[in-house]
Amino acid sequence: MSSYNQINPKKIQDLQPSMEVLVPETRTSTLTNLFENVPLRLTQEDLPSEYSMQSEADQISISTVSTMEAVYSLGLHEDDEKLSQKVAHKPPKQDSSDHPGKYELILFVLLGSWGTYGIEENPWDDDDKPFVRFRDYNDLKLTRQEKSGVLTERIIACCSSYLDKCPQTGKYVLCKCNLAQKVPEVFKFIPQPDQIPERFEQQEADAFKSEHNQIGFSEEGPNCGFKALPDLIVFLTEVHLKGNPIASDDNYYEVCLKCIQPILILDGDVVSAEDKMLVNAKYAPTPFIASKKNHSDLFLLEQLSTWEVTNMTLPITKAPPRMIVVVGPPGTGQKKLIQEFYERHPKCLRLGISHTTRPKNVNETEGECYYFVSEEKFDDMVRNAEFVTVSDILGYAYGFSYEELMKPSSRDTILLLHTDLVGALNLRMINLRPYLVFALYYQSDAYYSQLLRKYYYTYWLSRNYKALRIINDSGKINSETSSRVTSDIEEILKDIITNLPIKESPTKKSSVKFAEVNPSFIAQPECYMYSTESLSDTKVTSLNSDEIASLIIETKKKDGGESSFNLADEDVFHSISEVEFDFEPILSVVSESKLEEDSDEVRKQNRRLKPNQRIDKFIDNILKERELYIRFHRANPGIFCETVNLINTINFIINIYLENLTILLQVFTDKAESTIQKLEDLLKRVQNSSRDSWHSYNVKNDPAFKEMMTQRLLDLNRDIEE
Ligand SMILES: Nc1ncnc2c1ncn2[C@@H]1O[C@H](COP(=O)(O)OP(=O)(O)OP(=O)(O)O)[C@@H](O)[C@H]1O
Numbered sequence: 001m002s003s004y005n006q007i008n009p010k011k012i013q014d015l016q017p018s019m020e021v022l023v024p025e026t027r028t029s030t031l032t033n034l035f036e037n038v039p040l041r042l043t044q045e046d047l048p049s050e051y052s053m054q055s056e057a058d059q060i061s062i063s064t065v066s067t068m069e070a071v072y073s074l075g076l077h078e079d080d081e082k083l084s085q086k087v088a089h090k091p092p093k094q095d096s097s098d099h100p101g102k103y104e105l106i107l108f109v110l111l112g113s114w115g116t117y118g119i120e121e122n123p124w125d126d127d128d129k130p131f132v133r134f135r136d137y138n139d140l141k142l143t144r145q146e147k148s149g150v151l152t153e154r155i156i157a158c159c160s161s162y163l164d165k166c167p168q169t170g171k172y173v174l175c176k177c178n179l180a181q182k183v184p185e186v187f188k189f190i191p192q193p194d195q196i197p198e199r200f201e202q203q204e205a206d207a208f209k210s211e212h213n214q215i216g217f218s219e220e221g222p223n224c225g226f227k228a229l230p231d232l233i234v235f236l237t238e239v240h241l242k243g244n245p246i247a248s249d250d251n252y253y254e255v256c257l258k259c260i261q262p263i264l265i266l267d268g269d270v271v272s273a274e275d276k277m278l279v280n281a282k283y284a285p286t287p288f289i290a291s292k293k294n295h296s297d298l299f300l301l302e303q304l305s306t307w308e309v310t311n312m313t314l315p316i317t318k319a320p321p322r323m324i325v326v327v328g329p330p331g332t333g334q335k336k337l338i339q340e341f342y343e344r345h346p347k348c349l350r351l352g353i354s355h356t357t358r359p360k361n362v363n364e365t366e367g368e369c370y371y372f373v374s375e376e377k378f379d380d381m382v383r384n385a386e387f388v389t390v391s392d393i394l395g396y397a398y399g400f401s402y403e404e405l406m407k408p409s410s411r412d413t414i415l416l417l418h419t420d421l422v423g424a425l426n427l428r429m430i431n432l433r434p435y436l437v438f439a440l441y442y443q444s445d446a447y448y449s450q451l452l453r454k455y456y457y458t459y460w461l462s463r464n465y466k467a468l469r470i471i472n473d474s475g476k477i478n479s480e481t482s483s484r485v486t487s488d489i490e491e492i493l494k495d496i497i498t499n500l501p502i503k504e505s506p507t508k509k510s511s512v513k514f515a516e517v518n519p520s521f522i523a524q525p526e527c528y529m530y531s532t533e534s535l536s537d538t539k540v541t542s543l544n545s546d547e548i549a550s551l552i553i554e555t556k557k558k559d560g561g562e563s564s565f566n567l568a569d570e571d572v573f574h575s576i577s578e579v580e581f582d583f584e585p586i587l588s589v590v591s592e593s594k595l596e597e598d599s600d601e602v603r604k605q606n607r608r609l610k611p612n613q614r615i616d617k618f619i620d621n622i623l624k625e626r627e628l629y630i631r632f633h634r635a636n637p638g639i640f641c642e643t644v645n646l647i648n649t650i651n652f653i654i655n656i657y658l659e660n661l662t663i664l665l666q667v668f669t670d671k672a673e674s675t676i677q678k679l680e681d682l683l684k685r686v687q688n689s690s691r692d693s694w695h696s697y698n699v700k701n702d703p704a705f706k707e708m709m710t711q712r713l714l715d716l717n718r719d720i721e722e
Pocket residue numbers: 327328329330331332333334335336354355358389390391393398399400418419420423424519520521
């Protein structure tokens with residue numbers, strides 16, 4: 001038996017019996033190899049003296065039941081119906097009766113899919129302290145190739161044989177592939193030892209250069225070329241492949257960035273976060289795949305977690321509430337829409353409150369539109385399988401919890417919430433049968449300005465500058481304050497002038513609460529936009545340059561000294577009519593003295609972030625997402641209807657989908673009245689729909705389930721008899 005190099009006896013005694021061994025299908029070959037030499041039953045002899053087995057019953061056996069195989073592979077590649085069919089009819093693999101034992105280990109393979117998606121990058125970030133190792137790398141008699149740094153499956157197997165506690169479940173799992181020291185300067189992988197070309201035998205270890213390693217895209221076989229990447233390099237941050245055949249592929253750079261998520265250095269060059277972001281956006285999975293992936297992750301966690309029966313737990317016969325879900329790309333104003341809709345029908349609706357890690361905005365109240373939680377808390381909830389769905393939106397996590405879903409409410413109350421597309425598809429996938437409403441800005445231009453208002457200015461203004469004063473070419477500068485012009489700011493202010501849709505003259509001297517102008521996603525300090533001089537009382541179609549000079553965007557002082565600016569007439573912004581600015585303003589930024597102190601820091605930050613480029617890309621990405629929603633809608637007729645103007649089409653579609661209890665219609669958030677009207681129509685239909693048509697799959701009637709239970713009972717009886 002191979003050696004155990006580190007054993008913590010206390011921990012091994014904690015081993016809990018458990019039933020499932022989760023092995024994603026695509027990874028089984030590595031795993032099978034891995035256990036070739038691991039005894040399936042550990043006895044006292046196998047263990048070092050520090051650990052004493054109390055009785056025979058303490059034997060640990062390892063067995064595999066691959067319940068998740070189907071979910072993992074099907075979840076990624078096939079559709080709902082096939083998934084449910086296969087999952088339902090796939091007979092579960094039996095526990096091996098040759099190896100009974102009190103304890104079973106959960107095997108969980110960290111290579112590849114798990115961890116690269118969504119939930120956590122590397123939950124086992126404990127490089128140095130595995131507590132049991134079945135096969136030790138140090139015991140391997142390395143071949144010449146291996147000594148020279150060639151990575152073979154043998155090495156991977158040894159490096160993967162750690163036993164440790166799974167952070168998600170607290171159970172012991174055999175996992176982790178730490179290749180950190182095994183591939184010191186080059187990433188070298190030879191898939192099959194018998195495929196090693198002659199020349200390797202002749203190479204001197206020292207002479208072994210990265211050009212000679214064996215990753216080539218022309219190679220055939222399951223573990224060759226690019227295909228080998230995702231399986232192996234979850235822990236690699238630095239990769240050198242220059243001169244390797246793989247490097248001459250046109251998509252080499254992008255594929256490496258995509259496949260090797262933790263990569264920081266490729267061929268000696270630092271990989272920028274921006275490149276990674278762009279590559280990720282370019283190769284983003286389709287919404288269906290993303291949501292299936294997401295769903296299978298959550299499903300997996302659900303399987304691994306222990307559910308507690310509390311007084312919140314509803315009897316299984318109770319159907320979840322009927323729900324209307326407003327779906328749309330970020331910044332569409334879904335939140336406002338559903339709140340407005342809710343306020344009109346508070347008796348028949350219940351607002352579903354999601355959890356999010358995004359910071360709370362000034363005008364938001366905890367628990368009213370979101371539960372604002374820390375990333376740690378959110379992760380904990382994910383691990384405990386508390387969420388029905390989770391999504392990652394613009395860098396923040398959003399999730400809708402089971403608790404919210406099942407909150408007691410009257411039988412006829414309809415749950416109203418908003419999610420992104422992935423979230424909505426997840427809800428469908430677990431058979432909640434939501435009525436999906438597609439919310440979109442009618443015009444992409446309007447959406448663009450909305451996004452600019454929402455993200456661009458807020459992001460910029462709030463993070464970098466305390467005060468901005470825009471002056472015109474007449475050169476009026478507030479002379480008490482020092483001024484500074486930077487090209488970045490110039491650009492941004494130009495954008496503000498050209499894009500900020502100032503609508504109508506305010507009727508009185510007023511200030512506009514900037515946070516209201518930008519009900520922003522990104523938390524901002526309290527910013528206010530105000531005019532120093534009163535603007536004309538009469539309606540104007542354009543503001544003259546003097547008036548422009550007086551538009552100031554400034555943060556509120558902490559001491560409250562500028563509270564007079566707080567007289568915000570929140571409607572002002574919305575009631576200013578659109579203005580064309582036909583001059584090139586000279587722009588100046590007036591900083592407060594505090595800012596001067598910070599200026600070095602600010603400059604440093606500018607250099608690092610290049611914010612205006614970044615935010616441009618950021619907004620571009622959101623616009624692309626809008627396109628994606630529309631494409632998705634077109635490619636999946638029936639999920640959303642095509643045009644909102646064709647009332648008849650809507651009725652037609654409603655009739656078709658009424659049967660499936662899924663009505664899909666499109667709503668434009670920039671056309672508030674007609675939108676609410678549509679939602680009201682929908683509400684009536686949902687109310688009239690029959691609850692009795694709720695059907696849920698009953699696992700107890702499934703022949704595979706019956707077979708499995710019978711077998712389990714037989715096994716149990718046999719164990720007892722023995
Ligand atoms: N539980 C959830 N699951 C998935 N997506 C969600 C969830 N809750 C909210 N979202 C989505 O997150 C996005 C950002 O919402 P947020 O309220 O933070 O910003 P917002 O810009 O005010 O949103 P909007 O303007 O679209 O109402 C929205 O598109 C929303 O649909």
